[in-house]
Amino acid sequence: MAERHLPLLALALCALSAAFLGWHLRAPFGFILELRATKLAALICVGAATGAATILFQTVAMNRLLTPGIVGFDALFVLLQTLLVVALGGVGTAQIPGAWRFVLEAVFLMAAATALFGLLLRRDASDVTRMILTGVVLGVLLRGLASMVQRMMDPSEFAVVQQAMFASFGRVDGGPLAAATGLLAAALLAALRLAPALDVAGLGRGAARALGLDHDRVVLVSLMLVAAMISVSTALVGPITFLGLLAASLARHLTDSHRHAVLIPAAALIGALILVTGQFLFERLMGSQSALAVVVEFFGGLLFLGLVLRRGRQ
Amino acid sequence: MIEVDGLNYEVAGTAILHQVGLALEPGGITALIGPNGAGKSSLLHCMAGLNRPVAGRVRIDGLDPFTAPGEERARAVALLQQSPVVVSRLKVRDLVAFGRWPHHRGRSGARDAALVEAALAAFSLQGLAERPLETLSGGQRQRAFIAMTYAQDTPWMLLDEPLNALDPRHARDLMARLHGLTRGSGRSIVIVLHDINAAAGWADRIVAMKDGRVVAHDASAALLTSQMLADVFDTPFEVLSHRGRAVVVAR
Numbered sequence: 001m002a003e004r005h006l007p008l009l010a011l012a013l014c015a016l017s018a019a020f021l022g023w024h025l026r027a028p029f030g031f032i033l034e035l036r037a038t039k040l041a042a043l044i045c046v047g048a049a050t051g052a053a054t055i056l057f058q059t060v061a062m063n064r065l066l067t068p069g070i071v072g073f074d075a076l077f078v079l080l081q082t083l084l085v086v087a088l089g090g091v092g093t094a095q096i097p098g099a100w101r102f103v104l105e106a107v108f109l110m111a112a113a114t115a116l117f118g119l120l121l122r123r124d125a126s127d128v129t130r131m132i133l134t135g136v137v138l139g140v141l142l143r144g145l146a147s148m149v150q151r152m153m154d155p156s157e158f159a160v161v162q163q164a165m166f167a168s169f170g171r172v173d174g175g176p177l178a179a180a181t182g183l184l185a186a187a188l189l190a191a192l193r194l195a196p197a198l199d200v201a202g203l204g205r206g207a208a209r210a211l212g213l214d215h216d217r218v219v220l221v222s223l224m225l226v227a228a229m230i231s232v233s234t235a236l237v238g239p240i241t242f243l244g245l246l247a248a249s250l251a252r253h254l255t256d257s258h259r260h261a262v263l264i265p266a267a268a269l270i271g272a273l274i275l276v277t278g279q280f281l282f283e284r285l286m287g288s289q290s291a292l293a294v295v296v297e298f299f300g301g302l303l304f305l306g307l308v309l310r311r312g313r314q
Numbered sequence: 315m316i317e318v319d320g321l322n323y324e325v326a327g328t329a330i331l332h333q334v335g336l337a338l339e340p341g342g343i344t345a346l347i348g349p350n351g352a353g354k355s356s357l358l359h360c361m362a363g364l365n366r367p368v369a370g371r372v373r374i375d376g377l378d379p380f381t382a383p384g385e386e387r388a389r390a391v392a393l394l395q396q397s398p399v400v401v402s403r404l405k406v407r408d409l410v411a412f413g414r415w416p417h418h419r420g421r422s423g424a425r426d427a428a429l430v431e432a433a434l435a436a437f438s439l440q441g442l443a444e445r446p447l448e449t450l451s452g453g454q455r456q457r458a459f460i461a462m463t464y465a466q467d468t469p470w471m472l473l474d475e476p477l478n479a480l481d482p483r484h485a486r487d488l489m490a491r492l493h494g495l496t497r498g499s500g501r502s503i504v505i506v507l508h509d510i511n512a513a514a515g516w517a518d519r520i521v522a523m524k525d526g527r528v529v530a531h532d533a534s535a536a537l538l539t540s541q542m543l544a545d546v547f548d549t550p551f552e553v554l555s556h557r558g559r560a561v562v563v564a565r
Contacts, residue, residue, distance in 0.1 A: 202401055204398065207399065212389070258408065
């Protein structure tokens with residue numbers, strides 16, 4: 001049934017990864033391979049984490065149009081970058097070692113997400129909608145703060161911030177990548193272990209509790225996993241809002257399943273596939289490097305509009 | 315048996331149930347009737363351990379649903395709520411299979427599969443087993459959800475207004491099935507009903523509630539009098555007898 005799609009997706013990802021690594025490989029082999037392998041690992045990590053996190057988030061929020069990005073992760077990330085540049089200056093920011101910067105950003109984002117999810121849900125985990133709306137409002141506030149600070153900046157320093165405002169896979173370091181891979185793999189495994197409980201949670205809070213599920217705990221654990229996955233991937237490459245929506249929607253459509261044991265790996269594989277395919281096309285075949293994030297956002301945004309319109313008609 | 319003692323339940327400071335006491339012997343159908351806002355749903359949710367009362371106690375065959383682990387509670391009592399969420403792409407068989415969750419916690423076995431098939435058969439859903447929920451009619455969907463509750467295989471089934479949105483034929487069909495379950499497989503059913511005639515026709519006992527209190531509790535035939543109904547619903551009723559059955563008519 002639905003499970004048969006998973007090996008196919010995995011196979012496609014392997015084939016594309018091989019093409020990504022081996023296409024027009026010229027001397028010095030070792031150097032180029034290492035460069036490409038680092039980038040490939042980053043693409044797969046970010047794609048898989050974003051896809052899986054979106055499935056978790058949608059199930060917990062009982063809404064298939066949402067992505068975790070809606071609660072303002074990207075806005076917080078941009079504000080953080082802006083404040084870093086203001087505090088340390090453009091040159092100072094650029095001089096922070098990559099590993100430290102990654103740890104700083106990841107810890108900061110994770111703390112903020114935990115604060116948002118944890119504080120809002122500790123009293124009453126039944127109200128996920130309120131948590132999301134609070135996140136949306138906070139996101140607008142943070143975005144406003146960031147653009148206010150940016151207006152007061154020196155233009156050359158603003159350019160440094162601007163670079164960080166869009167996801168880029170070209171600037172990933174090996175050190176943070178290894179840590180991120182470990183973290184994301186652990187979060188993915190935890191999400192898979194939670195899969196049967198998530199199936200039940202999908203029936204809604206009332207029905208899930210009637211079946212004996214500790215619904216509030218499942219929601220809290222899921223949101224912590226989402227926070228970890230999104231924080232790490234945002235800190236690694238920057239914010240991507242619509243990739244998750246794209247991956248999760250395709251996964252649901254393709255597998256036609258409600259089972260999270262299928263949906264989570266499918267969305268993870270599809271997320272990785274989108275990024276690797278996109279980067280391969282842009283970098284190897286079309287020669288323009290930095291537009292992948294923009295194109296993913298473009299198609300993700302189109303899909304989002306399509307889903308909203310289709311739902312409106314039903 | 316279900317024992318409820320001195321139950322007080324509040325929502326945001328507003329008292330919903332006052333000192334509710336009730337003892338339900340196992341077996342048969344018990345109908346909860348009463349006007350809107352009488353606290354029928356709240357009482358049902360308290361019995362299922364989902365609404366935590368501010369005072370009082372509930373025992374289901376000796377089990378305290380508020381302190382027992384979730385899966386143990388869900389093996390003693392099953393609750394079907396009003397207007398459950400319809401998950402898109404979920405097939406009828408998969409929905410019914412969720413009823414087995416408290417027993418297998420995600421690792422279903424052959425016994426679970428057999429009981430799911432039995433539940434599908436008990437509610438004549440075999441032909442619809444592979445259909446996604448959203449393609450079913452309201453009556454079929456309601457049957458699927460009740461089949462899930464049945465598959466939970468609990469001694470007690472609590473159903474909150476399952477006849478909502480059912481036409482007379484499907485409502486009758488459902489009540490007949492439930493009646494059959496209490497006779498055949500020894501289930502005890504507590505059901506919230508707005509149709510007093512459905513209660514009169516199918517229930518073994520009736521519990522009448524008003525303003526968060528139980529005002530009457532007796533065998534169906536003995537309890538249904540025009541005076542009692544007029545007091546509970548604040549509207550005049552006539553209780554007629556037709557072929558040995560009580561028929562309630564609003565005047």
